[in-house]
Amino acid sequence: MTIKYFAATAASAACLAAPALAEVDFAGKTIEWVIPFSETGGSAKWANFFAPLLSEELPGNPTVVVKFMPGAGSTKGANWFQEQEHDEGTVLFGTSGSTQFPYLLDDPRVRYEYSDWNPVMASGTGGVAYLNPTDGKKFDGTANNLKDVNFIYGSQGATRLDLVPLLAWEMLGMNVEPVFGIKGRGDGRLMFERGEATIDYQTSSSYLGASADLVEKGQAVPMMTWGALDEDGNIVRDPTFPEIATFKEVCEATEGCETEGEAWDAWKAFFIAGFPVQKIAFLPAGSPDDVIATYTAAFDAVRNREDFAQIAEKRVGKYPVFVGEGAAKATQRGTTVSAEAKAFVTNWLQEAYGVSLK
Structure with missing residues (x-):
């Protein structure tokens, strides 16, 4: 176009x-x-x-x-x-x-x-990805202990904004099975709350409005944010969630995940377009x-x-x-x-x- x-x-x-x-x-x-x-x-x-x-x-x-x-x-x-x-x-x-x-x-x-x-x-x-409590206990700042877990994710579709988390999880070597067809990310959160999904992500406004309560109640464990851009175009911590590591940080700490090359360049390009x-x-x-x-x-x-x-x-x-x-x-x-x-x-x-x- x-x-x-x-x-x-x-x-x-x-x-x-x-x-x-x-x-x-x-x-x-x-x-x-x-x-x-x-x-x-x-x-x-x-x-x-x-x-x-x-x-x-x-x-x-x-x-x-x-x-x-x-x-x-x-x-x-x-x-x-x-x-x-x-x-x-x-x-x-x-x-x-x-x-x-x-x-x-x-x-x-x-x-x-x-x-x-x-x-x-x-x-x-921004956006925050989070895990269910059981698998959240395995998360140590890397995805190394999550690679043998089969996750379920409520998704609007692979060509939507969900491609950012889906590609990120794949780059981390995680097995995340999307259930396509939900009408909004809030519906994905509801699937997570009902136990129908075991991993989720929400944009900042929705996370602040609902998902943060799940974390406070011990019903969810934050995994990572997508980050933010500094003036030089580098990915840095999200100013709304400075205590949560970025996908870039988790990737760098995870075996087999690279923050350079075609996959990284494509992920970053769509992150920039989408967030x-x-x-x-x-x-x-x-x-x-x-x-x-x-x-x-x-x-x-x-x-x-x-x-x-x-x-x-x-x-x-x-x-x-x-x-x-x-x-x-x-x-x-x-x-x-x-x-x-x-x-x-x-x-x-x-x-x-x-x-x-x-």
Whole structure:
């Protein structure tokens, strides 16, 4: 797919121009923020966190309602959004890495084009993998004692964001059998809680909202995070979970796992595409410049609230929030991977799961 520069850039660059903002008033209106996942996952918690804050900052203080449209690992909702032509600013769409990955891999079910949409906010996130208590006792900072265990994992699909943990576990030499078809990562957590799955991972917002309680109760054992990126592009500890080792650290300590070569390069490329720019809010194609600018200014006001860092840490974690041109550039980074990484993952999906994207 050809990546074009996002239409929001020009409009949002001038987002603070008062005359433009004065023309938009959402008084008495309802904003529908559509999330293409179930209400139990991290995207739901992300949107539900930002929705009331956005309502406070948009002109006229409209009601912002989060609605859910799960199906096909978010492809159903994204294909629906591609057809929307709302120009009054009352429809917002939220995506995650599970929406980006099918696009990156040229999944034939994808009928959406990111460069047609208008990103008004993008935020990063992290992810935490955890084990059931029995196998958690075997974890010593390496996967060496876990290689003879047969794990079960509730998955949205191998071409979704789940490819990051699935490839990581394979690189560690672990035997993880995915059960495909869940509608959101929260449903995977519920499988874990019921004992139907024995290993799980959640994005930061969902982990903070539910999985951390499992750890506190002794019902789960943290294994690793995917990490975060420093200014030089190196993987470092996740700022929200600095006490938990990264996959890179666990890999380096595990026999047979390498942090260089084709597999590592491909994993890192998709990690970068899926997590540092993990969740994005879009207005539909055709949205007027003044509406785009108004949303950009509102999200900018949200992230600059004096209490934002404190309340975000507890709900969605410590990650950057991008608006305006920053959101457009972040979206472009999140929807681009190298041909080499794409080829590796495409071959791996075929060999590991029989998934053909041709």
